[in-house]
Amino acid sequence: MSHPIPSGTRDVLPEETREVRAIxxxxxxxxxxxxxxEIYTPALExxxxxxxxxxxxxxxxxxxxxxxxxxxxxxSDMTVPIARVVATRYAASEPPMRFCYFAHCYRGVRPQRxxxxxxxxxxxELIGSPAPQGTAESLTVLCHSLDxxxxxxxxxxxxxxxxxxxxxxxxxxxxxxxxxxxxALALRDFVGLEHALADAGISGEASELxxxxxxxxxxxxxxxxxxxxxxxxxxxxxxxxxxxEPAVAERVIFDLGLIRNIGYYxxxxxxxxxxxxxxPIGGGGRYDELLGRFGRSLPxxxxxxxxxxxxxxxxxxxxxxxxxxxxxxxxxxxxxxxARGAAGQTPVRSGPTG
Amino acid sequence: MSPTNGLTIAVPRGxxxxxxxxxxxxxxxxxxxxxxxxxxxxxxDIGVITMRxxxxxxxxxxxxxxxxxTGKDVLLEQAAxxxxxxxxxxxxxxxxxxxxxxxxxxxxxGPDPALEALRRLGVMRVATKxxxxxxxxxxxxxxxxxxxxxxxxxxxAPLTGVVEAIVDLTATGTTLAENNLVVREEIVECTAxxxxxxVAHKLxxxxxxxxxxxxxxxxxxxxx
Numbered sequence: 001m002s003h004p005i006p007s008g009t010r011d012v013l014p015e016e017t018r019e020v021r022a023i024x025x026x027x028x029x030x031x032x033x034x035x036x037x038e039i040y041t042p043a044l045e046x047x048x049x050x051x052x053x054x055x056x057x058x059x060x061x062x063x064x065x066x067x068x069x070x071x072x073x074x075x076s077d078m079t080v081p082i083a084r085v086v087a088t089r090y091a092a093s094e095p096p097m098r099f100c101y102f103a104h105c106y107r108g109v110r111p112q113r114x115x116x117x118x119x120x121x122x123x124x125e126l127i128g129s130p131a132p133q134g135t136a137e138s139l140t141v142l143c144h145s146l147d148x149x150x151x152x153x154x155x156x157x158x159x160x161x162x163x164x165x166x167x168x169x170x171x172x173x174x175x176x177x178x179x180x181x182x183x184a185l186a187l188r189d190f191v192g193l194e195h196a197l198a199d200a201g202i203s204g205e206a207s208e209l210x211x212x213x214x215x216x217x218x219x220x221x222x223x224x225x226x227x228x229x230x231x232x233x234x235x236x237x238x239x240x241x242x243x244x245e246p247a248v249a250e251r252v253i254f255d256l257g258l259i260r261n262i263g264y265y266x267x268x269x270x271x272x273x274x275x276x277x278x279x280p281i282g283g284g285g286r287y288d289e290l291l292g293r294f295g296r297s298l299p300x301x302x303x304x305x306x307x308x309x310x311x312x313x314x315x316x317x318x319x320x321x322x323x324x325x326x327x328x329x330x331x332x333x334x335x336x337x338x339a340r341g342a343a344g345q346t347p348v349r350s351g352p353t354g
Numbered sequence: 355m356s357p358t359n360g361l362t363i364a365v366p367r368g369x370x371x372x373x374x375x376x377x378x379x380x381x382x383x384x385x386x387x388x389x390x391x392x393x394x395x396x397x398x399d400i401g402v403i404t405m406r407x408x409x410x411x412x413x414x415x416x417x418x419x420x421x422x423x424t425g426k427d428v429l430l431e432q433a434a435x436x437x438x439x440x441x442x443x444x445x446x447x448x449x450x451x452x453x454x455x456x457x458x459x460x461x462x463x464g465p466d467p468a469l470e471a472l473r474r475l476g477v478m479r480v481a482t483k484x485x486x487x488x489x490x491x492x493x494x495x496x497x498x499x500x501x502x503x504x505x506x507x508x509x510x511a512p513l514t515g516v517v518e519a520i521v522d523l524t525a526t527g528t529t530l531a532e533n534n535l536v537v538r539e540e541i542v543e544c545t546a547x548x549x550x551x552x553v554a555h556k557l558x559x560x561x562x563x564x565x566x567x568x569x570x571x572x573x574x575x576x577x578x
Contacts (some may be wrong), residue, residue, distance in 0.1 A: 157556050161431045187433075189446040191547060253556055273553045278417020279443060280553065 008117030036100035054263030061108030074106035087294035095128020123304035136243035159258025163233035170229035214257030276316030364422035367408035373452040420554035426544040455459030468519040488521035490511035528529040
């Protein structure tokens with residue numbers, strides 16, 4: 001007999017649950033050791049409340065009417081609900097405040113892509129701690145968490161959401177062309193970016209900078225070769241690096257083109273990569289203006305990990321297989337901050353779901 | 355060190371195959387077996403896997419290949435259709451210039467049957483292998499259309515009266531002309547593109563940048 005469940009959802013049976021619990025227990029211990037208190041919020045919120053944040057691609061996808069006709073939405077992340085909690089339940093509390101969560105979030109999917117509608121996220125939010133200290137703390141908790149889980153080959157890509165807009169402003173890109181350039185970059189389409197630059201009549205050095213800077217990624221040395229217009233963002237990244245302990249700092253890959261597909265990020269942004277998975281395991285960044293939209297203006301930073309993706313990456317590392325492990329040569333001895341290829345020769349495994 | 359720096363590349367069989375293999379040879383890759391054995395799919399020695407062009411983004415997105423070559427038509431067809439919906443999560447790094455063709459709207463020669471359908475019936479029927487590109491084009495130009503997805507020869511649909519128009523790729527226009535069809539609108543020019551997995555783009559940055567550098571330093575003629 002067939003009793004289907006919606007595509008992108010699934011049942012988790014005891015064997016898998018045991019493994020997932022081991023991961024979340026390890027994460028929880030690290031979060032708590034760093035002073036982050038676990039909270040729960042409702043999966044359903046008023047749509048009008050969630051809509052205060054600019055979620056871009058990750059906006060809530062499922063809505064229902066309640067008995068009085070109000071529109072409710074299933075949350076698509078935990079950052080926005082926690083911003084609401086801070087503005088209401090902690091309206092008079094002294095910052096900084098530290099929260100962690102383990103919660104299911106709900107996203108829209110494209111059919112037949114194996115994308116989840118319901119995903120378990122684990123993460124922290126650090127409210128009231130500005131850059132660079134707050135960002136450095138968040139990255140430290142992130143790396144300690146992944147270490148505790150036993151993930152070995154992960155790297156953290158670190159960029160700044162304000163870098164490209166600042167670059168456009170200082171190079172005097174016409175206002176009406178900026179959205180198009182930013183969209184091409186968000187789509188990871190460098191060919192489109194080149195065309196958009198030509199269409200906007202931008203040429204010469206300005207065009208080269210706008211095309212080359214977002215493709216720069218590597219170790220701390222890449223910060224040295226940054227052009228003057230990106231100076232502020234570069235100093236911001238260097239300030240973060242200076243605050244990181246060596247074990248965390250050596251995980252960082254600077255990525256000057258990094259853009260997260262959520263609109264509320266304002267400064268440093270980061271993503272977690274592992275060679276055993278073809279897509280990021282999680283990410284986060286600064287959202288210094290989000291709390292203000294809920295009436296309590298505080299700088300904030302946080303990250304979320306996809307627990308299922310983390311599980312897949314761990315399993316891949318254990319088997320010595322995984323998307324990018326197969327057939328890859330050892331790269332990176334050069335210390336340029338790229339690639340920690342691992343040995344592996346078994347067939348490739350496609351990663352993403354979680 | 356091989357020219358591909360240990361990277362895995364998804365190479366499309368079909369129309370883009372010859373030019374792509376030419377390009378890899380120009381970089382110094384030993385492509386002899388790749389050329390001679392069209393049943394084999396995995397060429398581990400040279401880091402190449404082969405597949406149909408429309409599968410390339412799937413394998414690259416999943417990380418089964420670090421890089422891939424596919425047509426812009428494939429990327430457009432698999433791109434996000436509306437804000438809030440995720441497209442393929444791959445980097446588009448380079449316009450390789452070859453495989454140039456045009457996505458067109460075509461209908462039977464003579465008075466345009468599509469115009470007549472629009473005027474009298476309010477909707478035109480369009481057959482295509484690219485339903486999303488076709489639907490987007492019709493929306494953007496403010497016309498109502500019924501999209502009929504076909505897998506085989508699209509030219510057959512208007513000739514048999516199933517539809518009034520087609521949206522399809524054409525390089526020379528020969529097939530269209532032979533079937534008494536004329537191009538009514540050019541929608542977009544498509545060429546081969548180099549795409550990259552987003553995680554490989556970070557973890558294998560030096561290898562990928564070096565590969566790009568090698569490609570860019572080839573004589574311009576190589577890149578169409």
